[in-house]
Amino acid sequence: EEMRTQYPKIVEAFSQGKFPDYIIDQLKEILKRMGKRPYVVRSSSLLEDNFSYSFAGKYASCFCFNEGNEEKDLKTLTDAIRQIYASVFNPEAMAVRMEHELIDYDERMAVMIQPLRGTKYGRYFWPTISGTGISFNPLLEKDDKAFNDGILRLVWGYDDTIGELFDSQDVSIIPLKKPKLSTSSRQPFRFISPQDRIKVIDIKEHKFKQIPTEALLHPGCPDLTYIAKTADGAPITEDKTTSEQEIRLTFDYLMGDPKFIKLMRTSLMRLENVYDTPIIVEFVVDLMPNASGVDYKLFILQCHPYLDDGE
Incomplete structure (x- = not known):
């Protein structure tokens, strides 16, 4: 109880902290390089990387939105850094x-x-x-041949619930x-994703929003060829006559692409080998269409040992 009482005072004290000039200069350069791209400031501590204790989610992460105003953007970034250092004393941690x-x-x-x-x-x-992604499949028994091949939770849009693999x-x-025997949290062995809402950044309002997927599932939306089909199972094309009602979100293309499956399986296996223990990762994949199909670029956002509590 005392920790919870004192914590707001600690946060306030950190908010008054001053940065050395050379740090301010470096932060300005980082903001300049990022342009108007939104970003996240994450904590990275010794305990978070400890294999015996999971501190994932115990410290602050701050999402920031560049507005093109140098003074305002710098304040946003420095405030986020202060908040993360203050979160070392977060009562939960x-x-x-x-x-x-x-x-x-x-x-x-x-x-x-x-x-x-x-x-x-x-x-x-x-x-x-x-x-x-998890480097093994917790839905299977350990003696199953596919146990060590890993499992993915895929989402269209942002997904920041690393500790809730099967809860959403x-x-x-x-x-x-x-992969073609995919399951969903609503119905086993379903090919079409049940996702009916997508988490996006509203650039005008500078905040995250959950909006219906149908609001964006229409011709012209980026990468629909690889994540959606028409209601009768046909691929999405550049034909603008396709109606919004005919488009259905599905990851069939990814599940059927050996290049994507190999990338994810190999990445999980390598990380597990480095950690010498099963791991859980949060990731984003960029799709890069080309003449022969599409290439993939994997970004690992977080990686932690997989503990019994699923964190």
């Missing part, structure tokens, strides 16, 4: 440290500034593919051994 007798641990905090991946379409900005209704769960 301190409670976990007490639980594991780490209250005197010399916790070291750093920050990561990550430009958000995505595509601008109208007033919205979002990634075509994001999600969570708006996802597709894809086993990497037999």
Whole structure:
């Protein structure tokens, strides 16, 4: 109770902190390089990377929206950094440290500034593919041959629920051994994603929004060829006569592309080998269409050991 009472005072004290001039100069240069792309400032601490204790989600992450105003954008960034350092004393994080007798641990905090991946379409900005991956398949028994092939949770738009792999209704769960036997959190072995809402950034209002997928599922929307089909199962083409009502969100193209499956399976296996333990990752995939189809660029946003509590 005392920690919760004192924490607002700690946050206020950090908010008054001053940055050295050379740090301010470096932050200005970072903002200049990012342009108007939105970004996230994440915590990166020793305990977050500890294999024995999961501190995922215990410290602050701040989403920021560049507005093209140098003074205002700099204040937004420095305020976010202050908030992350203050979150070292977050009561929830301190409670976990007490639980594991780490209250005197010399916790070291750093920050990561990550430009958000995505595509601008109208007033919205979002990634075509994001999600969570696990280096094994927790839906299978350990003696199953496909147990070590991994599993993906795929989402159209933003997905920041790394600890809730199977809890949301708006996802597709894809086993990497037999991806075409995908499951959803609503109905097993369903090919069409049940996702009916998409998380996007509203550029005009500078905030995240959940909007119906049908608001964006129409000809002209980026990358529809690879994530959607018509109601009768035909691929989406450049033909602008396709009506909005005929388009259905599905990840069939990705599930049937050996290049995508190999990229995800290999990445999960390599990370597990490096960590020497099963891992869970949050990722975004950029799609890069070309004459022969599409290439993929994988961005790992977070990677943690997979613990029994699923974090």
